[in-house]
Amino acid sequence: MKKNLLKKIIATAMVGIITLAMFAGCSKTQTPDNTQGGGKKTADGKITIAMLPKFKGENYFDAVKIGAQEAADELGITLLYDGPPQDQATNQKQVDILEGWIAQKVDAILVSPNDPNAIAPTLKKAQEAGIKVVTFDADAQKDARDLFVNQITADATGKGLLEAAARELKAKGYGPNKKANIALVSSSGTDANQAAWEAAIDKYLATEEYNFMVIKNKETDVYYPGTDETKVNAECATLISRMGPGEDQIQAAIGLSSMATPALGAQYQSASKKPDANAITLTGLATPNALKTYIKDDEHPMNAGMLWNCMDLGYLAVQVAYQLTKGDITTESTSVNAGRLGTKEIVDRECVLGDALIFDKTNVDNFNY
Amino acid sequence: MAKKKGFKLTFNAILFLIWLFIFAGIATISSAFLSPNYLINVMLRNIIEIGMVALPMTLIIIMGGIDLSVGNIMVLASTLGGLASISLGSGPAILITLVTGLVCGLINGLVIVKAKISPMVTTLATMYLYLGISRGISKGSSIYSYDFATFLGNTSLFGIPLQIWIYILLAVIFTVLLSKTTLGRKLYSIGLNENATRYAGIDVDKIKLFMYVLCGLICALASFIWLGRFTSIKFDAGTNFNMKVITIVVLGGTSINGGIGSMAGTIIGTLIIATLNSGLTVMNIPIDVQTIVQGSVLIVSLIAYAVVNSRAKKKKLIKIQAAPKQAA
Amino acid sequence: MVQEKRRTASFLTTEFYLTIFLLAVLIFLGIFAKGFYTINNIMSILNAYSYTLIAAIGMNMIIITSNIDVSTGALVSVVCFASAALGKLGLPFPVLLPAAMIMGMILSTINGLFITKTRIPSIVATLATTQLFQGVLPLTTEGSIYDLPATFTWLAFEAKIFGIVPASVLMCLIITVIALFFMRYSRFSKKLYAIGNNQNSARLSGINVEKTIIITYAIAGALFGVSAIIIATAGQRVTTTMGSGLEMTLIASVILGGTSTAGGSGKVLGTVIGALILSIVSPAINYLGISPNWSDAIKGAIIIISVVVGAAQYVKKKRVIKVPAGGIS
Structure with missing residues (x-):
């Protein structure tokens, strides 16, 4: 009984001390990066x-x-x-x-x-x-x-991305006479900006200038992998494996988030049998640093990326x-x-x-x- | 018996002291924290859903079970309810939400009881299942609140949000249920030794089934408040919710092996996590450090329990299945 | 003799029906999912499968001892990030791999020590360490490590056997074969099953339970490390949350493979098939033209159906000698 009490006291003391120590630690770590402090305003x-x-x-x-x-x-x-x-x-x-x-x-x-x-x-x-x-x-x-x-306006983003893809596709022989399937890799599905960009892309896909590009099946050709890096990589790998020159394959992939575009680049690079770079193109939004390696590689179908400052x-x-x-x-x-x-x-x-x-x-x- | 009771009281007192420490610590450092408005409308209001689900979870863990699917039951219930409200109106939506919770709990319970699959495996699988169904049905987009959910999530009664009243009511009911009823006794008994309890003529299966259904129902109830508070919910909202609930229950001194625990502990555990969550946020401590602090508090309490329990345990009946606690 | 026969039969059933199911799915996909059997798709599935399986084998060992590890995802994130920091220095893969294994081993040993020394149930203990692992990364660095050199991405971009099969698949194959033999014939694996079945009798029969559990966590940690390096080297950028949530996939693979979370049973072969089934789901439904929104529901349904079917075979037997469904496991 006595020992029991002793243990209890020790436990209480331990918990107390550690909790306090933790707070001391917290307030310390808090001070430097918060010197301007919220409360001191x-x-x-x-x-x-x-x-x-x-x-x-x-x-x-x-x-x-x-x-x-x-x-x-x-x-x-x-x-x-x-x-x-x-x-x-x-x-x-x-x-x-x-x-x-x-x-x-x-x-x-x-x-x-x-x-x-x-x-x-x-x-x-x-x-x-x-x-x-x-x-x-x-x-x-x-x-x-x-x-x-x-x-940047959603309109400009949508148009810019499609233009980047269209330019590449046309150079690779696609056009009004040879349709190209495109796929989008978006983010979580509820972000306002991605939603606006998708809408703008849809709008421009209906115009004569860009209507040689089609999103065949919205259910499967617009990906929403979220923001988790591993998931984005896995879904982009599936998308890359669906790419190629064939009619039931996909010719252009556009990344709409700063995770998706680098993942497209990386998954193309790691594909075992790389889809013919002369038949497909990859582009999208990302920071220049994240795409550098792929863009500078001449054999890589990713030749341009887009962003704002x-x-x-x-x-x-x-x-x-x-x-x-x-x-x-x-x-x-x-x-x-x-x-x-x-x-x-x-x-x-x-x-x-x-x-x-x-x-x-x-x-x-x-x-x- | 009297000895055991005294021991337990001390235990919760320790936990209460820890909470006071933390509370006082944060209050002295940050002035914004101590405003009644923040304490009631942010700190308490934000923890209610987790705290509410922690109540039936305590019962389940005491009887040696676990439910990992709680967060996703909530999301599925709100998803179906939210969708129903659009086409059918509020009344059916309420009914569908509650039925969804009930059915989800029933599925968990039936698989655990009838197919004799361990609760962890069962609820891990149904966790995916419920998550997946919400995602598929909502097509990945947000579900919006409707009048009843908005009412539950945003109404104040005597200056205190309605959901806090609901929580207090539930907390009282669950405390009485666990400590004053025979059902409560039976739960401890199942947790300590399920087979012995069965041989004692208690319908263990029925009790188990009832507990999982109860948990599903409370999840459905909490989901109204949740949906109302955030005005919309997405399929992934329930991720990690289960771990948050279990953290609270375990912090409250309930043994994950079953047989030990109290409702008061869970309630104090809820207060501690609420204080940490909101307190650290108001102190502008980055979210990553908050995770570490919460982890440390959990570890420290676990070690403290282990130290205290190791002695008390030895004197108790020899439990065959709670092997990790046994000394050679 | 009779008992022997029964054991063989039950062994056949669990893995057997999983294999049948897998074959059925593969044939179904061959007919209905156009383009599923292209080299690229198979290889990308195998690559994801390899890191899942390597880690799942580690998780399987832990679960056999009737413990569990829910911190794996966070642990993998830490190892990924630390490996990237080393990779940024230009260290080649032969250095990165053992480094990642050692890091994984150290972190996992912490888990093992924590569980055995404090006797805190593993699910709760690793729940707590998850929060530590998760929180520590963003403290040490701001943001991500990017523009990693070609030496870092070598595994994913260049290392292809016969120019086709990713080297990660070979690593996975080697580890799987070793694990199959190790878990079947080694004395150590016998100890694992003994501990999982009944920790007390294992102790009484002279097994150093604590040491064995710590070593199990260490081995599993090394496997998590291998898995982490495959995940990390997938691209030239590594962020702080890579691999998060992996633990649930691993536990699901192990359970689907017929390992009981009560411990004491479970074969590597089951995990091999379980992980493969789960790895196929997402790409398969994409090729079948089903919205990816349904992938989690399908995974959940597969697990629950398979577990229930698997249990149905044992229920009869269990009624005779009722084993206490102890604890939460």
């Missing part, structure tokens, strides 16, 4: 802007963060940055993070939602708490945000959120003076960064993100 009057990507730990949002940090340093504000891990890019995780920020009363929230509708109630809650809400990269429901910083996107997003907080711009404004990017137009509460960046082997080395 009122003391030094610094503006705090919190940025929530769809997920973190992948080239695309890493590059966005660099640009965002640059703007934050320039403006002398605090930037908080957190997001779900890549394999758990769900709305629930995003909401958890947002609620912490709302409670701290940050000044503005920048968010790239995984699901435009599911996140809306939380964003509205933030707005009610007096926090400015700006979406970037992907939009949310229009009434749940103040402004949307769009990298991610760092500028982060920079612009923070600029817009900052000026919205300061009152320099309102939701009614028609333009914003975005620091080193010059003046950007705002149309219908949407600020567009600019044009697509198409990179091929001539310029892929000029980018480093």
Whole structure:
């Protein structure tokens, strides 16, 4: 009995000490990367802007963060940055993070939602708490945000991607007289931006210029592998094995997420019997760094990739959120003076960064993100 | 018996102290955390669904079972309910959600009881099955909330969200069920020695079946709140949900081998996880560190239980099946 | 003699009906899934199959001892990322492979030690270590490792036997053959089954249970490491979550192969077939023109039906000598 009591006391003490130690550790690790501290905002009057990507730990949002940090340093504000891990890019995780920020009363929230509708109630809650809400990269429901910083219009993305594929296909002998089957590798299926791009692609596929390209069966030729790297690789491998010159095969694959396009490149490269590079083409959205090896390889059917300047996107997003907080711009404004990017137009509460960046082997080395 | 009771009380007291430590720690570091609004509307409101499912899960684990499919039962129930609400309206949607939960639980229970397949294998398989059905039926897109779910997820009663009241009610019912009824006693008995219980003339199969069905029903109930709170749900929303629930139950001192555990422990476990989740978020600790902290808390409590239990266990009846706990 | 016969018969049934099922599916696919039997598709399936099977063999060993490991996915992520960090330095595959095996072994041994020393049930213990493994990566680095050199992607891009078969398949074949013999004839494997059947009697019969379990986790860890290096080298970029969720696929393969999570039974051959069936599902339905949204439902249905059918054969026998359905397993 006595020994029992002793053990209990030891256990309690142990638990207590370790819990406390953990907290000490936490508060320590928290201080350095958070020197500007959420709670201290009122003391030094610094503006705090919190940025929530769809997920973190992948080239695309890493590059966005660099640009965002640059703007934050320039403006002398605090930037908080957190997001779900890549394999758990769900709305629930995003909401958890947002609620912490709302409670701290940050000044503005920048968010790239995984699901435009599911996140809306939380964003509205933030707005009610007096926090400015700006979406970037992907939009949310229009009434749940103040402004949307769009990298490029969906229309331009859809057209750009199809143009890149069409150019290659035509060079390889396809055209109005010889139809080509195309497949898309999208993301999770609920992202607002991918959905808008797919719609734009559909629209342009119906035009005379691009109607030699067809998506034969939407059920099987549009892939939604999500954001998990291993799954994306596995589904891209299946897609590559379906590619070739035949009528029931697929001639062009377009990646719509920054995971999908590199996976297409890698899976082509590792295919045992590579589909004839003269009969097929691969292209899509990705950061230049992720595609470098494939684009520079002459025997690889991936010759060009498309993106926008991610760092500028982060920079612009923070600029817009900052000026919205300061009152320099309102939701009614028609333009914003975005620091080193010059003046950007705002149309219908949407600020567009600019044009697509198409990179091929001539310029892929000029980018480093 | 009296000795055992005293021991248990101390145990939950320790757990309660840990919670106080954590709570006080976070409250002193972050001022935003301690606002009543945050505590009630964020911290408690966010844990309700997990906490709710942890209640029947405690019963299942005490009787030596496990249910890995809970998260996906919730998603399937909301998916079918949400779809039904579009074409049939709210009434049928409510019914379909509840029936889905019931049927899912019944399938789990029947396979476990009739085919005599271990609960882990069964619910692992049905986890895939329910996930897959939700994904297939919803075609991978989100399912949206309807008036009843929105009502349950977003209404406040006397300044406290409705779902917290529901949780309190359920917590009371389950606590009474486990500690004051013969059914509760039988659950412990099944967990300690299923065969002996069977020979004692207790219809073990019926009780097991009932527990899995109950768990399915509570999942369906929680799914209304979930759907209402997020306004929409996607097929993958239930991923990792099972592990979160099991973490809470185990943190609350319930032995995964069955036979030991209390509802109060689970409730305190729920509070600890809620505090950690929301507290660390408000302190701007990156999500990765939060994972580590939660893992560490779990490990520390597990070791603490192991230390305390190893002595108490030896005195208890020799259990044949709980081999890992046995000393040579 | 009678008993011997019965054992042979039951051995035949579990793997036998799985094989029949597999053959039926393969014939069905040959008729209805146009283009399924192209070299590319077969090889891409085999490549995914090889990393699943290698890890599943490790998981099978763990489950035979009536333990489990739910941290595998997180463990593989850690090994993938660490291997990529080494690969970035230009280290060739012959260095990366043992490095990954050692890393896997170390992490898995931590699991084994934790389970045996604290006597915490493995499912809970590995649940806790999962969170540690998951959290540690993003702490050490920001984002991903990309633009990895050709020495790193050598396995996936260049290493082809006869220019066709990926080297990963050969690795898998070698490991499978070794495992088949090891699990059938080695003294060590006898210990595993003994521990899985009844830990106490195994202890009483002089087996060092703790040591055996730790070694099992270490071997399994090395196999997870091999699996991780195949996953990591698939492309020239490695992110922090590669391989996450793998544990569920592994456990499903093992269970489908007829291994009981109660421990003490299960053959490598079953796992070999189980993993193959699960690896075929996703590509097969894509070729059949079914939406990939149904793949998980089909996997779940296959597992549950096969487990129920498999159990139906034993129910009669079990009624005679009732084995306690102990614990959660």
